[in-house]
Amino acid sequence: MKIAQICPRYFPDIGGVETHVKEISERLVKAGHDVEVITTDPTGRLNKRETINGVKVIRFRSFAPGNAYYFAPQIYCYLKKHKYDVIHAHGYHAFPAFFTSLGKHGGKFIFTPHYHRRGHTAFRNLLHKPYRFLGKLIFSRADSVICVSEYEKKLVESDFKVAAKTVKIPNGINLKEFENLRRPEKSLNRNTGKEKHLLYVGRLEEYKGVQYIIQSLPELHNFQLRIVGKGPYETELRNMAKNLGVEGRVEWLKDLTRKELLKCYADADIFLMLSSYEAYGITVAEALAAGTPCVVAKGSALEEFVDGENCIGIENPVTKEKVAKALREFEKEERKGNSRIDKTIMDWNEVSARIEKQYIQN
Structure with missing residues (x-):
């Protein structure tokens, strides 16, 4: 399959979403898929195109005041010109997912919101209310919504009424x-x-x-x-x-x-x-x-x-x-920690396999 992963930032930037996208993308490549990560770089310092561990990375310059929003309408234009079997957008709290929902045509659209309900500052939280109207469009156009915890799943289902589309697939570790x-x-x-x-x-x-x-x-x-x-x-x-x-x-x-x-x-x-x-x-x-x-x-x-x-x-x-x-x-x-790994913590290999299954399900 030809798969596009869209996210606000990607490696070498760090964070939960960045880690999630990197881990599943590299495993999907190993499984034989053609994977492109379409992301942004507000600094303009990173390579516009490169391949990292088999994953093709395309970066567009974005407007990101206070390391937020990552406004990059170029993503919409790019998706309009290219076709994919699966388009997987990540991150409700930034604009790349919204531009993905507008630009996608054909193929399956998967959305992993990494949703918090609120903004990270008082100002961002204020903007969340009008943004909710745009956010609803992303959820309405998604074929499947992947939540990384039961907490997030409940928030998404409560705020966007998409229980029929949601599935829980936690993040993982190596x-x-x-x-x-x-x-x-x-x-x-x-x-x-x-x-x-x-x-x-x-x-x-x-x-x-x-x-x-x-x-x-x-x-x-x-x-x-x-x-x-x-x-x-x-x-x-x-x-x-x-x-x-x-x-x-x-x-x-x-x-x-x-x-x-x-x-x-x-x-x-x-x-x-x-x-x-x-x-x-x-x-x-x-x-x-x-x-x-x-x-x-x-x-x-x-x-x-x-x-x-x-x-x-x-x-x-x-x-x-x-x-x-x-x-x-x-x-x-005198707690000393647990030397045994909690069985509820999933490996990225299993996470990636479960996500891949979502891609191929009707």
Whole structure:
């Protein structure tokens, strides 16, 4: 089959949608399909056309103020001139999916919204209300809607009345990477006198909640924080750490190799993801697979990881006090994480196979 994957950004950009599209596209190529990723580059610095691991990548310049929207009507024009057996659009919260719904002709149209219901800032949230009318068009034209969690599926069905079209196929991880990952023997007991290492992996945006981890550090004298990622909120987070006098206890990393990132997961005592809006939570799944206990914010798909043992949840609204309390509970109960991978976490090979099945179903 000739397959087009349309998304706001693609590798080397990082994020949940970017990871999802990359993982399934490369596997679809290995399965014998001709795959094109049609995406945007607001910077104009990346190659307009290239092939990455067998996947043809086409990038159009986009208008993306504040790293949002990714307005690129060129996608509509391109799709009008080319035919595909399957067009798979990703991301409700940016314009490429909308232009896809207008430009697609013939073939099957699959939509994975990665839907949060709300915008990531007050201004973006305000724009969500008029955008809902455009969003309904995407859902109405889609032959199938793939949701990555039960939480997202319920939101989509409630807001767009498309229960007959929806199917749940979770995000995945590369399970083999974690089979022989060596994790140091650790204990979170406060009496060991050793420093405890906190980890956050993801984009640096306000809605991700990294600020609450930094704000809790003055109350947690034996904790260090490692932040892996980049984004528009980085400068403010760095200034916050400096003003609170904890900049010496925060390590900032970005553009790590996969091997380096896996080591970060294994070396951490606790992984935190306090995001307000998540359709799944790939980094939480990876941390759990690495045997690292997690603290997440409730109220989104992250809550589906909470089991009270390897992953505990913080009620919204998240505050520095709630974060400090949760971390002290981890110390008190001496959680060491689970060395066995949760059976509910799916491998990308299975995810890709399930999506491929959606492509060929009538």
